[in-house]
Amino acid sequence: MGKQMTEMLKGVLEGIVLAILAGRSAYGYEITAWLREQGFSDIAEGTVYALLIRIERRGLVDVEKVPSEKGPPRKVYAVNAQGRQYLEEFWKTWGFLSDRLEQLHQGGN
Numbered sequence: 796m797g798k799q800m801t802e803m804l805k806g807v808l809e810g811i812v813l814a815i816l817a818g819r820s821a822y823g824y825e826i827t828a829w830l831r832e833q834g835f836s837d838i839a840e841g842t843v844y845a846l847l848i849r850i851e852r853r854g855l856v857d858v859e860k861v862p863s864e865k866g867p868p869r870k871v872y873a874v875n876a877q878g879r880q881y882l883e884e885f886w887k888t889w890g891f892l893s894d895r896l897e898q899l900h901q902g903g904n
Contacts, residue, residue, distance in 0.1 A: 809849075810885035810886075811830070812826055816872055823840065823844045854877050858870050858872055
C-alpha cells in the first residue's frame with residue numbers, strides 16, 4: 796500500500812471499522828485480519844486497536860469482555876445506536892464525496 800493510500804485510509808478507517816461492526820460483533824484482531832483479507836495488507840494491529848479505543852470512548856460501540864482460550868478476556872465490540880447514527884452520517888458524507896470525485900474524474904466541474 797502506497798503512502799497516498801495510507802493517508803486516504805486514515806481518513807475513512809473509522810467508518811470502515813464501524814461498518815464491519817454493524818454487520819457483526821468482533822474483536823480487534825478479527826477486524827485487522829478482515830481488513831488484510833480485503834487488500835489492506837499494510838494495516839497495523841496497533842492502528843485498529845487505537846481506533847477501537849477512540850470509538851469506545853466516544854460511545855459509538857458497546858464492549859463485552861469474552862473469555863479467551865489463551866490469555867486474558869477479549870474485548871468484543873458491537874455498534875450501538877449512537878454508532879449506527881454516526882455510520883449513517885458517514886455513508887451520506889462518503890456518497891457526497893464519491894459523487895464529487897467521480898465528477899472531477901470524468902472532467903466535469
